[in-house]
Amino acid sequence: MLMKPRYTGNENPGQIPYTPNAPNPLQPPNDPNMPQTAPGPGVPGTTKRIVGQSKGTLENIKEMGTPTIPETIKSNIHCVTIVGQIEGHIMLPSQNKTTKYEHIIPQLVGIEQDDNVEGVLLVLNTVGGDVEAGLAIAEVVATMTKPTVTLVLGGGHSIGVPIAVSGRYSFIAPTASMTIHPIRLNGLVIGVPQTYDYLDKMQDRVIRFVTEHSKVTEEKFRELMFKTGELARDIGTVVIGKDAVESGLIDEVGGIGQAMCKLKQLIEEQKGKERCFLQ
Template sequence: MISKENKDLKNNTRKNIESMGSPTIATVPKDIFFVSIIGEIEGHNASPPNKKTTKYEHIIPQLLSAERDPKVKGILILLNTVGGDIEAGLALSEMINSMSKPTVSLVLGGGHSIGVPLATSADYSFIAPTASMTLHPIRMNGLVIGVPQTFRYFQKMQQRIFDFILRTSKITEDKLKDLMYDTDEIANDVGTVLIGKETVEVGVIDEVGGLKDSINKLQELFNE
């Protein structure tokens, strides 16, 4: 006769294999809170179902819980995003930047477009050697009214992103504008793609590193 404990163990093992592809799942210590932002950042409008997205209304409660949880000493933000909704991305960036607990970001595959302020919003930022980041002016989909007010609206939206990146990184305003409005880097587009150490050289990201470096830095920050 199989005991209840063995039945529960078998059931849990089967569920782990079905959902995660592994019979066991590691237990994560509670002192570091992990937040992953992947795919497209979804804002007020729902993305197509075939797109990998991160919903900002899911991340905000996680950050709030981490801020209020006395067991959590620091927050690690893992980024592999193509960008997405500007309002949602800036809202998350401001929330991360205003947290009282130490924060570290790590750009893994990419931190493009609105992913740039998300990466710089942390107290310290890392990028993997092969990861890339794209800096470009804002874009809008759908109907655009061709009037001067539309141009001024674009300028204000762009300035919000400019101001945040300048406030949370070491890049200069002139360098940031040069990279964003470069016409020779991307075919049929405006902007610049930076890979690994190039992001550190221009002052967008603090350091090239990986998961070990990010965790060590976060522990260093909250131990201080």
């Protein structure tokens, strides 16, 4: 009678001694904290580590176009951007890049109340928009007690002009432009004398604000506003960089560096006045 061979402590002839619960040296432990791995080529069961960009880096590249983003540092200067079209009482289409005045005004009010913020830098690249919304933003900036500097990059057109001159000091980039034209109305216009009187009053509000917060005279501003021949099928004037300074609209031609230096200078001057007042 043939008897079955008996293995003592070894049920696998290829491994001596055999231990059923021993870990496989070719298979790493199943640790949920370990990074996911993929099988290596050639040898079944072997693994190799996937080396590449971290998740945060990939998100930065996808959203910001750069692998690294400068860390946010605590600063005494707050930057407010006025970009695209200034949205007022009517909601614009979703494809339009807009700046909502109901977002900007509470932000400026919060800055005015925050003791940690000592200065405000307004960066403009806007095509204009709602007249009353633009004037509301300009009035808030002009009445702030903290130093404010405005910088026009790209363009500060239409109702963006009053916002550009609302700060204590204004800059414009050498290649930036500003379009100055009369107020226009979109939609149905009632052809009665009261409608034209209302347009004149709105026009006077814009002219008065700009002339009070810049060096341009009312005669010069009206000349730029109602000039014919420069804009095709329209009236108005486009001033670029140095022309805006020569006309008295903007204080100086410069960029972000000059604007920051001027704002820091205004902050130090205000601190000096406060110290003199306390003494």
